[in-house]
Amino acid sequence: MSDQNMLAAPVFESPRQIREFCEHVRKVMRPAYLHLALSADELEAVLRDHPVIGPNRMGMDARVRARLVAGHMRRAAEGLAVCSVEMPRTFTSYRKHFLEPLEQDQGRPRRKFNVEDQ
Numbered sequence: 001m002s003d004q005n006m007l008a009a010p011v012f013e014s015p016r017q018i019r020e021f022c023e024h025v026r027k028v029m030r031p032a033y034l035h036l037a038l039s040a041d042e043l044e045a046v047l048r049d050h051p052v053i054g055p056n057r058m059g060m061d062a063r064v065r066a067r068l069v070a071g072h073m074r075r076a077a078e079g080l081a082v083c084s085v086e087m088p089r090t091f092t093s094y095r096k097h098f099l100e101p102l103e104q105d106q107g108r109p110r111r112k113f114n115v116e117d118q
Contacts, residue, residue: 015099022091029084036077044070 006028010021047066 015094018094019091022087026084026087029080029087033077033080033084036073036080040070040073040077043073 007025011017012021044066047069048063050062050066052062052065
């Protein structure tokens with residue numbers, strides 16, 4: 001990776017900044033997911049032909065081991081896929097639970113509270 005700081009420190013001072021952060025994380029995680037998923041397939045293909053010491057059951061032993069090793073990378077890729085899906089949901093949930101009630105509440109008349117009345 002050429003960019004060491006792909007995710008800068010988040011600043012959450014406005015709805016726009018929350019939305020932009022969620023979009024940025026998704027844009028970073030989506031290609032990372034694809035890269036890991038393809039790399040896992042390549043790793044498994046390479047390890048299938050790797051010589052194995054011990055009982056060799058017609059090459060099945062190396063295939064099983066290759067699948068086990070590549071499985072860890074696949075699970076890491078699945079985690080990035082979940083991250084890229086959940087980021088838009090984060091902003092949608094923020095809108096639902098914070099912005100919409102605020103917009104609905106702005107039209108209501110409020111009772112005045114007089115602090116100086118003692």
